[in-house]
Amino acid sequence: xxxxxxxxxxxxxxxxxxxxxxxxxxxxxxxxxxxxxxxxxxxxxxxxxxxxxxxxxxxxxxxxxxxxxxxxxxxxxxxxxxxxxxxxxxxxxxxxxxxxxxxxxxxxxxxxxxxxxxxxxxxxxxxxxxxxxxxxxxxxxxxxxxxxxxxxxxxxxxxxxxxxxxxxxxxxxxxxxxxxxxxxxxxxxxxxxxxxxxxxxxxxxxxxxxxxxxxxxxxxxxxxxxxxxxxxxxxxxxxxxxxxxxxxxxxxxxxxxxxxxxxxxxxxxxxxxxxxxxxxxxxxxxxxxxxxxxxxx
DNA sequence: TGCAGTGTTGCTTC
DNA sequence: CGAAGCAACACTGC
Numbered sequence: 001x002x003x004x005x006x007x008x009x010x011x012x013x014x015x016x017x018x019x020x021x022x023x024x025x026x027x028x029x030x031x032x033x034x035x036x037x038x039x040x041x042x043x044x045x046x047x048x049x050x051x052x053x054x055x056x057x058x059x060x061x062x063x064x065x066x067x068x069x070x071x072x073x074x075x076x077x078x079x080x081x082x083x084x085x086x087x088x089x090x091x092x093x094x095x096x097x098x099x100x101x102x103x104x105x106x107x108x109x110x111x112x113x114x115x116x117x118x119x120x121x122x123x124x125x126x127x128x129x130x131x132x133x134x135x136x137x138x139x140x141x142x143x144x145x146x147x148x149x150x151x152x153x154x155x156x157x158x159x160x161x162x163x164x165x166x167x168x169x170x171x172x173x174x175x176x177x178x179x180x181x182x183x184x185x186x187x188x189x190x191x192x193x194x195x196x197x198x199x200x201x202x203x204x205x206x207x208x209x210x211x212x213x214x215x216x217x218x219x220x221x222x223x224x225x226x227x228x229x230x231x232x233x234x235x236x237x238x239x240x241x242x243x244x245x246x247x248x249x250x251x252x253x254x255x256x257x258x259x260x261x262x263x264x265x266x267x268x269x270x271x272x273x274x275x276x277x278x279x280x281x282x283x284x285x286x287x288x289x290x291x292x293x294x295x296x297x
Numbered sequence: 298t299g300c301a302g303t304g305t306t307g308c309t310t311c
Numbered sequence: 312c313g314a315a316g317c318a319a320c321a322c323t324g325c
Contacts, residue, residue: 001304032319061305082304083321113321132320134305176314185306193304241304282315285302301325308318 001244002080003061004158004190005233006252010086011058013247014065014126017088021120022052023067029096030115033128036139044139047074048118060154060189068142075145077138078128083243084135085110087127093117098127110245131243155187158226162188168219171211178214178222179207180282191226194239194261197287199225201260201270206295207286208279213295232257260287268292 002010026045028034034044051073055066063078063086078086087110090101098114110129116137119125128137140148156162167187174181181187182196191199200207202225205218214222238244238252241262245251255262259269264278264287274291 003304006304079305081306081319130320131322132303132305134319174313180314183305239304243304283317284304299325301323303321303323306319309316311313311315 001082001192001194001239001241002084003192003195003238004058004230005195005236005254006238006244006246007058007061007063007080007190008234009238009246009252010080011056011063014056014063014086014088017124017247018053018056018065018120018126020052020054021122021124022050023048023118024050024121025119026117027093027119028116030133032133033116033130033135033137034139035136037141044137047139048076058190059151060157060185061192062150066142072142074139074141077136077140077150079136079138080130081132081134081136083113083131085113085129085243085245086247087111087114087129087249088124088247089127090124091127110243153186155185155189158188158190158223158230162223164216164220164223167223168216171214171219174211176211177208177281178205178211179284179286181211182222183282183284188226190230193284193286194258195226195229195233197261198229198233198259201288201293202229204293206290206293207281207288209295229259260289263287 031041034041036044051067054068054072057064065076066072067074091098098111113129113131114127116128117125179196182191203221233254236254239254240251260276263276266276268274268289271291274289276287277290278285278287
């Protein structure tokens, strides 16, 4: 479930552990995790060996790792999709399976789902565990980074100062539900199903409201709510329902502090006398209070 | 037992 | 271009 707060938390942990490490080996048992321009894992490996981790940051839901000798030569984009996890520690691979030697913390059965790994000169490794195998590691040459499809089409980061006029303009000709638009990474990047519901609850906007029906004030409220909700979630280390763990293997506690998500049938925490309802929007469960969240127009 | 549902995104089609 | 539907994959719970 890694959304912006989870990825931010992971990146924070990775910075503490991985900076200045040199990649000396690449391992995988599922070639499709690697992408490098037109090539696959062979080309990926060739380009990455010997490079050092110079910088780690978050762009939307991507972990972005700058690699080079002295200056950045390429960037590694990691998307965790639904069930991806990054494990850091000391391990050995035995019969195609990774075994813990001195992991930063116990990673229990997630070791079973490791499908790729970067091994560093100091003997430590970064493992990429992913039950559903939707996650990807995409290598992009530095010169092509800004115009790479995945990066070029990324919407604004909700934690950065946002130009409300430009967002309002984009929503003008969108007839779909605001909930669906919030999940569109090309409008605003980093929000997923959980925080989409949380943000709309906080803003008092019904998730089925058509984006084009929102007033300028509504949009301002939503963006303000987004900052608050996401910042709080980062403070709490993200949400852990099932799979999510940070780089140190720790869960986040936002889920226990959630406002509406997965609270169907329970009393609304704001008005207390309505019951949280659930509706499917574009195939995704959406939770809201029918009393506190009014539909626009 | 079998099947719907699950946190995400990209591709195809209209 | 916008929008809908489905595919990628594995597991859980009813």
